[in-house]
Each structure stands twice: as structure tokens, then as C-alpha cells.
């Protein structure tokens with residue numbers, strides 16, 4: 055019996071999402087007395103895979119890109135050979151291409167967007183976000199094999215001992231049906247859904263030419279940048295920065311909102327942030343009701359002060 | 372081209388979120404229902420654009436009770452040719468996917484455009500499950516889609532950027548922002564929608580794999596701590612020393 059963890063090991067470093075999935079897998083395995091097997095694909099060197107916090111790592115070298123059908127076959131085959139009871143994914147764009155497919159293939163129940171570990175006191179229940187973060191739901195999986203896709207920032211990453219045994223997968227995955235023609239890298243570095251600190255700005259910034267200050271503050275705080283929907287709609291910022299009910303839902307430790315009114319659809323995507331700080335010139339802005347810290351004032355005067363304070367903090371630490 | 376657009380009905384984005392029956396069910400009392408924004412703004416509109424440019428038909432399918440028909444008519448008013456309602460109230464995403472798969476399997480749809488997720492369930496599951504059941508490729512978060520002959524080219528949001536992928540039809544796509552611009556139904560569309568076919572078909576027998584047992588509302592926030600504008604820099608200090616989040 056084992057817990058499977060499907061992770062992305064492409065790229066230079068092991069992504070935080072992968073470490074979170076492994077940490078989640080470790081906890082599930084510990085509570086059920088089983089082992090953790092990581093499943094991955096691509097070219098990551100064996101030393102990198104061996105350093106992962108898993109008992110075993112199975113890597114499919116033949117799968118080079120994200121083809122949901124190939125990767126589903128891979129995980130299904132490993133699930134069978136390892137007698138997996140619980141299979142963990144990240145609820146990200148890779149996880150979304152594979153986890154629900156696998157669940158359908160195995161006729162296994164899936165919790166998509168889990169924010170807690172399973173509660174097994176009565177049945178097998180996992181809490182997840184619903185109504186775009188305006189509420190949560192306990193979902194019970196009623197099948198023997200369980201698929202869980204976890205939200206970013208749902209579990210603390212712990213450094214494990216490493217020392218995983220690395221095996222290459224030799225089964226047949228069929229031909230890839232999806233061909234990647236081109237990859238366009240996004241700018242800043244920290245992917246918004248995984249960021250622990252987010253600096254976000256809205257229409258109060260008046261125009262795209264004023265985002266320099268927002269970016270500077272984000273850089274000083276090692277934060278990702280985000281924006282409200284109208285800002286993305288007017289193409290002041292790229293659409294993948296749009297957070298909220300119809301954009302990306304995020305749950306960073308710290309969300310700093312500048313010149314954003316705090317409409318219900320915006321709050322839906324960000325209200326699970328651990329701490330929210332709001333800067334708005336209107337003391338009646340609804341966002342203050344959802345905030346932990348607030349400053350009433352003009353963003354154009356406040357931002358330079360925040361940047362200065364952040365620089366000072368960086369110099370001290 | 373034969374295009375299928377699975378459409379879900381969701382509470383309006385400003386709707387009150389409350390639960391009933393001992394927190395086991397959403398309380399839809401007095402709520403305005405809308406077409407899931409991703410399904411309407413992106414999937415349906417892109418389907419119509421492709422049809423307008425290349426010919427074909429756009430069919431919507433919804434798994435739900437009779438109460439979803441007003442919402443389905445809105446999709447017809449925007450321009451879908453016909454609508455299908457599969458008559459059952461699903462308990463989870465897999466049931467929805469099984470129902471749609473049972474309907475679609477021998478209809479020859481070349482393109483199935485789902486939303487990237489519903490704004491009430493937020494699973495992002497149905498499209499991928501449907502693709503698996505129909506043995507089709509699936510791309511989860513697509514912000515641009517073109518079809519030329521029997522090949523689709525899609526810009527997919529992936530970790531760290533955008534991937535341009537090519538895939539042969541048939542394919543299932545999760546539609547996201549960027550793919551199209553919202554269309555407001557006009558009077559003619561609304562009139563025409565009244566007489567467009569909306570067929571109701573019985574549900575297939577499907578398997579249940581998961582169910583929601585209880586809902587919770589998040590705890591309410593403490594009062595906001597205000598910092599005077601002149602001392603704005605103090606915010607950074609407090610986030611560091613008091614909240615310990617930076």
C-alpha cells in the first residue's frame with residue numbers, strides 16, 4: 055500500500071508546489087502507516103530526484119511534455135503496481151490536466167482544491183474551497199482509491215531526509231497527441247498562485263505608466279504582482295495577473311491591495327489570504343471591512359513610503 | 372464544425388452565500404442565477420465566432436433540473452443553435468462528466484468547449500473527466516484558440532508562462548480569459564431563443580464517487596488596524612514584526 059504523489063520536476067529547482075505535494079503525501083502516509091512514491095516525467099537528473107522526500111521516485115523519461123493522456127496512463131500504471139490508495143496532485147494547470155482524467159479512468163473520487171489533510175474520523179473527508187473562496191465544503195470520497203488535488207499554500211513545506219530510490223518507468227504511454235510549438239516565459243519569476251506575498255493594484259493607480267512603483271514594492275518584498283479585473287480588461291496589466299472570482303484565486307500569507315475598492319468579486323479570490331493590507335484614499339472603500347491593516351491615503355504618496363520602509367527592512371535583515 | 376458547449380448554472384457573483392438543511396445544501400432562495408461566466412463569456416462566444424467564420428453548429432448541454440431552463444435560454448439568446456438538458460441533479464463533477472459523455476459519445480462533436488471552472492464548485496474537473504471518458508485530449512486553461520482544418524492551436528496558461536500547443540480534433544478545451552469578449556444578447560436573439568430547440572433527455576445511470584457532506588463559512592475578520600498616512604512605512608514594520616508575514 056502506498057501514497058502516490060504526482061509532481062513536476064522540470065526546471066532548475068524543485069518547485070514549491072512539488073514540495074507541498076510531497077509534504078502532504080508524507081502526512082497522509084504517516085497517518086496510514088504507508089510509504090510515499092513520487093511519480094514524475096521528463097529529464098530531471100537522477101541526483102535531483104533522489105534528493106526528494108519520498109521513499110521511491112518513478113520517472114517516465116519518454117514523456118517530455120504535458121500530454122494529459124500520456125501522464126494519466128503513467129499515473130494509472132504506477133497506481134496499480136504500487137497498490138496506491140491515495141494519489142496526490144497540485145491543483146494547478148498541470149494537475150488539472152491529469153488529476154480529473156485519472157479519477158475518471160480509475161473511477162476514483164476526487165477532491166479538487168483541497169485545503170486540509172484528510173479527516174478520517176468518519177469516512178474520508180477533505181475540506182475544499184467553494185463559491186470562489188466565499189465558503190468551504192467538506193467532501194467525502196466514497197471510493198477505495200482517492201485522488202486529492204491540493205491548493206497552493208495549504209501545507210507547510212518541511213525538509214525531509216531525501217534518499218529516494220529512483221526507478222525509470224518502462225511501460226507504454228502511447229504517442230503524445232498534444233504538440234508544444236512554443237513556450238513563452240512570463241516576466242517576474244514568482245508564479246502568482248504560489249506566491250507567499252502579493253502586491254496588487256487597481257484602477258486607483260490611474261494608468262499602466264504608474265505601475266513602476268507597484269513593481270518596485272513587489273520586488274523589495276519578494277512578492278508577485280496582481281491586479282483587479284478592470285485593470286486587466288483595459289490591458290494595463292497581463293490577464294494572468296487578474297485575481298478574483300473570474301480570475302485567479304490566491305491564498306498568500308500577505309496580500310497588499312492598492313487602489314482597489316474591494317468589490318465582492320475581487321474579495322472572493324483573495325479573502326483567504328492570511329493577512330490583508332489595504333491602501334485606499336476613500337475611507338468608505340469596502341475593502342477595509344475585509345482587511346487586517348489599512349491606510350487611508352493617496353497611493354501616489356503612500357507607495358514611496360512603503361518602498362522606502364521595505365528597503366530599510368531589507369537592509370536590516 | 373460541430374461544437375458542444377457544456378454550460379453550468381451558478382449563483383450571480385453578488386449572490387448571498389448561505390446554507391440550509393443543517394449546512395448540507397446551498398440556500399438558493401431569492402438568488403439570481405446566471406450562466407457560469409467562463410462558459411458564457413469565453414466558451415460560448417468563441418464557439419459562436421468559430422461557427423460564424425467556418426460554418427457549423429453550436430449545441431449547449433447542461434446537466435440539471437427544470438429550474439436551469441431560464442439560464443439555458445440566455446445561452447440560446449446569445450446565439451447557440453440548440454440546447455440539451457440532461458434531467459438530473461448531479462452530486463459531483465464525475466456525475467456531470469459521465470452524463471455529458473453518455474450524451475456526446477456518438478454525436479461526432481469535433482470541439483467541446485467547457486469553462487475552465489465553475490464559480491460555485493471551482494473544481495476545474497468536468498472538462499478533463501469528459502475528455503478521458505471520450506478518449507479525447509484536453510487542455511485545461513486556454514486563453515486563445517484557433518482552428519484550421521482539423522487542427523486546433525491553443526495558447527495555454529502554464530506554470531511560468533504560456534505554451535502554444537497544437538492538437539488534432541476532436542478535443543476538449545477549458546476556456547479562460549482572453550479567448551473572447553463577452554456578448555450581450557440583443558432583442559432579436561432573445562426573441563429567437565424562445566423558439567430554438569431545448570430538448571430534455573433522461574439521465575444515464577452513473578456512478579457516484581464523492582459527495583459534499585457539509586458547508587462552512589469562513590470566520591469573520593477582526594476589526595482592521597488603521598495606520599495614519601503620514602506613518603505609512605509603519606505598515607511594513609507591522610507586517611514584519613506583528614503579523615510576521617513578510
Ligand SMILES: Cc1cc2nc3c(=O)[nH]c(=O)nc-3n(C[C@H](O)[C@H](O)[C@H](O)COP(=O)(O)OP(=O)(O)OC[C@H]3O[C@@H](n4cnc5c(N)ncnc54)[C@H](O)[C@@H]3O)c2cc1C
Pocket residue numbers: 255256257258259281282283284285296297298299300301312313314315316317318319320323333334335336339351352353354384408
Ligand atoms: C460577473 C462579474 C465578475 C467579476 N469578477 C471580478 C474579478 O474576478 N476580479 C475583480 O477584481 N473584479 C471583478 N469584477 C469587477 C468588480 O465588480 C469591480 O468592478 C472591480 O473589482 C473594481 O476594480 P477596482 O477596485 O480596481 O476599481 P474601482 O472600483 O474603480 O476602485 C478603485 C479604487 O481606488 C481608489 N483610489 C482611486 N484613486 C486612488 C489613489 N490615488 N490612491 C488610493 N486609492 C485610490 C478608489 O477610492 C476606489 O476604491 C467582476 C464583476 C462582475 C459583474
Ligand SMILES: Nc1ncnc2c1ncn2[C@@H]1O[C@H](COP(=O)(O)O)[C@@H](O)[C@H]1O
Pocket residue numbers: 376377378379380407409410432433434435461464467484485486487488489492493494495496497498
Ligand atoms: N452541471 C453542468 N452541466 C453542464 N456543464 C457543466 C456542469 N458543471 C460543469 N460543467 C462544465 O464543466 C466546466 C468545469 O466545471 P467544474 O469542474 O465544476 O469546475 C464548466 O465550466 C462547464 O463548462
